[in-house]
Amino acid sequence: MSQIPDASTEQRTIIVGAGLAGLACAFELADQGRPVLVLEAAPYVGGRTANWNENGMDVESGFHKFIGYYSLLPELLERAGIDLNEMLFWEKSMETRHPEAEEAGIFGLDVIRAPLKTALGALGNNKYLTPADKASLIPFFTAGFKDYLSNPEELDEIPLQTYAKRHHVTDQALERILEPLSSGIFFLPPDQYSSYAFFGLFAPGIPRLHKMRIGAFSGGMTDVMSQPLADAIERLGGTVRTSAPVRELMIEEGAVTGVILENGEHLEAAHVVVAANIRRAQMLLAEPFRDVSWFAPFFELEAMPHVTAQFELPEPLLPQDRTTFGPGTSLGSFGEQSRTTFRSKSGRTSIILVDPDTLVDLPEEEVWRRTVDGLKAIGLDGVDQTTDYRIIRGDENFYRLSAGSEKKRPKQITPIPGLFLAGDYTKQPFLATMEGAVISGQRAARGILKNEST
Ligand SMILES: Cc1cc2nc3c(=O)[nH]c(=O)nc-3n(C[C@H](O)[C@H](O)[C@H](O)COP(=O)(O)OP(=O)(O)OC[C@H]3O[C@@H](n4cnc5c(N)ncnc54)[C@H](O)[C@@H]3O)c2cc1C
Known part of the structure; x- marks a missing residue:
């Protein structure tokens, strides 16, 4: 267990959760010379970006x-001294295998370094997808990106399968292209998957098409990313404690003033950032804020x-x-x-x-x-x-990235004095991704810094 920082507990920020959202928030605050204490329930940092040994197997x-089109995550890692070229292997292509397809589909991934292969992948693969299937996708994508920009709330109410049918996507194109790009990434079948989530994942990549690459980690994620990021926070003067589950928030006169750990320890703070995963965050917040209307949609978010x-x-x-x-x-x-x-x-x-x-x-x-x-x-x-x-x-x-979830995602800045939220489920454009988690953590940090200056 690391030591609690010397800085006054009255000024410090406690961050509950050492996933990317919590670590990003802690890094930004520590980088500005603020005292931070990160409390993580698990024996290792990283949350959903972690590796460990499970009964004898890594x-x-x-x-x-x-x-490749993520920007704030790579920037954060670089500032923390993590070399992306060592942390990642860039993949040159991806593959789609369907039980009934004559051949696998192979799609190039590097518009800049392998433009021909990338273009041929998109235009070719005729044994995987017929030209008619491919043509049926053009009006669908055109309308979808337009609706993403002009009607995001409405788009979020429509399941992907319904939207695809409305735009006459063929059954084969739906199963062989849209299913991998939805269920293959966020697990839900297309009849549940939000159309906003579908287009939202790709829309930020359009202006950065030249950055459209996919990187695989060159080691376990705690080893090559999350722990080095936690180490950088400690180098900046912050503290990261693992095996330190938070049981409840301390509240005085309607303001959050600290946390109580499972072991009964009371820790005071000027600000608390709840950067736990969605269910754990809801559990910490439900008891004290059940009747605060600002939280009502969030408590309904599944x-x-x-x-x-x-x-x-x-x-x-x-x-x-x-x-x-x-x-x-x-x-x-x-x-x-x-x-x-x-x-x-x-x-x-x-x-x-x-x-x-x-x-x-x-x-x-x-x-x-x-x-x-x-x-x-x-x-x-x-x-x-x-x-x-x-x-x-x-x-x-x-x-749940199903239709109708977007309007329930809470912002990072809450109406409760001393309380901030971070986590991929909070409102930011990058959905449930590593980039989204970093954005949420940075927004919470900015909220705290702004709060201090007013
Ligand atoms: C199988 C899978 C595949 C994925 N694939 C990708 C991908 O390819 N690309 C991509 O960008 N993203 C991917 N993601 C999503 C990405 O991992 C997440 O969006 C991101 O890591 C979320 O970070 P977070 O900090 O918001 O939450 P988390 O990483 O969940 O962190 C929350 C932390 O809070 C801790 N905690 C909870 N309760 C308490 C408590 N009471 N006290 C103390 N600590 C607590 C938890 O232990 C956890 O460490 C994937 C995730 C999974 C699981």
Whole structure:
């Protein structure tokens, strides 16, 4: 356990949660010379960007990709002294495998460095998607990006499948292209997935098309990103405590004045940033603020589960470490990682499974059986060689990216004196992503600094 900073507890900010949102907030405040104390419930930092050992096997919170058009996350990491070129491997292409497709679809990813391959990927792949299927997507994307800019609230009320039908997307294009780009990324099937979330994920990339690359982590995320970021906060004078779960907020005369840990410790602060995952944040805030109308929509914002399968083999399952989608199966997105993230393993695959609502409570053996069935359906019989697997899942972390959620996301600045929120579920344009988490943390930090100066 690290020591509590010398700076007056009256001036410090306590940040509950050491995911990217909490760490980003702490870094910004510490960088401005403010005393910060980060309290993390888990024995390691990173939250959803973490790796750890689960009963003898090295695992991660889930298959993660760093999108080239993120800007605030890379900027933060660089300021913290983390070399992105060491932290990431840039992928050159991604793959889509459908059980009934004659061939896999291969899509180039690097507009600047491999423009021809990228263009051919978008225009070619005729055995994966017919020209008519591709043509049906053009009016859909055109209308969608327009509605994203002009009618975001309305767009958020429409499930992706309904919006696609309205714009005459063919069934095959829906299943083979839109499903991977929705369920493959945020797990929910297209009949639930918000159209705003669909276009919102890609819209920020349009003006930065030249940055459209996908990076795989070159090690476990705690090891190569979250812990180095926590170390940078400590170098700036902040403190990061792990295995320090917060039980409740301290409240005096309507203001938040500190926190009480599970072990009974009382810690005072000028500001408290709740940077816990959505369900945990709702639990901390429900008791004291149940009757405050500002919080009412947030308390209605639902969480959604996520389910991942991670396994080791004597040799790689796939010929390349690259993002692969499995539409038409229970496999959302997945990838071989033995050449990138888990290089000490001879074969290692990580998969995000689709429709987590139906999987989250199933026994591990059943989730694994469905994973194996999905892999075999797309020709990856090598899964039979698996030597060990883990099912890593949770039901408290993500806000539900279904139609109608946007209007319930709270802002980072609350009406309660001393209380700020951070976390990917809070209102910011990058949805439930690492970039979104960083934006939320930085906004909370700005709110605190502004508060101090008034
Ligand atoms: C399987 C999976 C795949 C993903 N893929 C991608 C991807 O490819 N690209 C991308 O950009 N994003 C991806 N994400 C999303 C990304 O990881 C999140 O958006 C981001 O990490 C959220 O950060 P956060 O700080 O808001 O929340 P979290 O990382 O959830 O952090 C919250 C922290 O609060 C702590 N906490 C909770 N309650 C308490 C308490 N009472 N006291 C103390 N601490 C507490 C938790 O332990 C946790 O560490 C993925 C996530 C998952 C799970």
